[in-house]
Amino acid sequence: MNTSSFEAFRLQALIEGYDEALEREWAPLTLLDMHTHPFAAKAIVVRGEMWLTVGDLTRQLRPGDTFELEADVPHAERYGTEGATYWVARRTG
Template sequence: MPKTFETFKSVALAEGFDEVLERVWAPDTVLEEHTHPFAVKAKVVQGEMWLTVGGETQHLKPGDLFELEHGAPHSERYGPEGATYWVARLN
């Protein structure tokens, strides 16, 4: 599992992802159900979040990985300290 952003980015680009960035979310942010026009592979690096896909909720903490398929309906909730994750997108 990549331990630095640069390593995460290198691995993701080698896997065929075309965009890699760091997302920082404010404390207690809630995003109602939505979709994205890209597939996602991400690693939580700080804070915590809850990701709900298909009625199943995952509690994600630093070191945890998650993936979303292109167009997958999902919702997100971030903890009292917010959260940061590295995300690779396949547009």
């Protein structure tokens, strides 16, 4: 996926069949307990750091790292001391 700019990321996501692309910014030390989303997601971290937990696996993600989640997959998120920003493409259905 093209990550040279948000607009390039968004256009590539639409070409790949995603419904939308968003820039999500998270405040420092935000913690989101286990939850799900009704959409699939493909994202790249562009600022800060976060930890993503799926099942028994927790990944630390920094700028340039990517992650994907299918719809309805339980996961938890924790954001670092500087918060984090990621670009995410979403697809429903």
